[in-house]
Amino acid sequence: MGVFDDFSKFLEDRLDEYLAANPQLELMAMEEKLREQEEETLKLMTDLKMKERQLQDEILAIAQDIQVWHSRIEKAEAKGRLDLAEPAKEHEASLLRQGNQKWGQMEMLKERIQQTHELQQKIQQRRKEVQAEVTQAQTARTAAQAQTMNTGWNRIPTANTSSGSAAQLEKQFQRWEAEEELEELKRNLGK
Template identity: 55%
Template sequence: MGLFDDFNRFLETRLEEFLRNNPHLELQALEEQLREQEEDALRLIADLNLQEQKLQDEILSTAQEVQRWHIRIEKAKAANRLDLAEPAQEREAALLRQGNQLWGQMQGLKQRKEQAKQLQRQIQQRRQEVHTKAVQAEAARANTQAQQRSATTGWSQSYKGNIKSGPDLLDDKFKRWETDDELDQLKRNIGNR
């Protein structure tokens, strides 16, 4: 596992270095992360909407049950059937408590939904800000590259004009030397393991 951990750390370090050298890509990655968070917030809001609808249905059903038992209580009292009226009143009271609990749950759910909506709006606003910065950074990078190309083009054109055509012996020597140096470095690294 040590080799994989080392390799993973190496890749993370290289990625961080690459992103520091390419801030427009870092902004694009941040924008993507914010987009995913916004999607998560929207899914949460949709889930809370479903839960709220379910609670509303349960509250309505409970209210209908309370009404039904209230009518039964009145009938039992009118018929002087206290043996039925008293248990029916207990049932009605239990249903009222259940309805109050459901109502409290729905109020809490509405608060959570409002918080999720507020969070989604904040994420959306932050994402728009990051997008604007990313566009600006990309434009600045393109402008810098264009300036570098024009400066380099002028320099390299005059440079090429002074070099005679044919094989570049100095370049070939450097390539051989660099290749040999890399091979020696690899051998040392393998020998150290």
């Protein structure tokens, strides 16, 4: 078990070093994680809204049952059927309690939907920030690569350096070489 732990620690250290050397990869991994969190949050939001609709339907059905039983109670009392009215009142009270429970569940669900919506907005904002950081890191990396490609042996000749500067440099060398030959001739004649 110790060897496995050591090997695991070794791999984690190498990964941390690699990510430190390549910060854009860490940012890309963070962006991917945020994208997954956003998808999960959207799925949760969809599930919560479905549960909310289901609770609303249940509350509506309970309210309709309460209306039916309320009218039955009134009929039974009007006809003097207390043997039916009393159990109907108990059933109506039970339906009211059930409706109140469902209403409380719906209120808690609405609060949870609001919290999930706020979380989703925070995740979206953070993801935009990370995307901007990724773009900035890629731009900096591209600029650094371009800089190394434009120095020393890696230098890519441009139109100005290859034609204009090279021609001018050629003229300077020809003039210098001609002056050197002239000096050499003068020295030889002076002997």
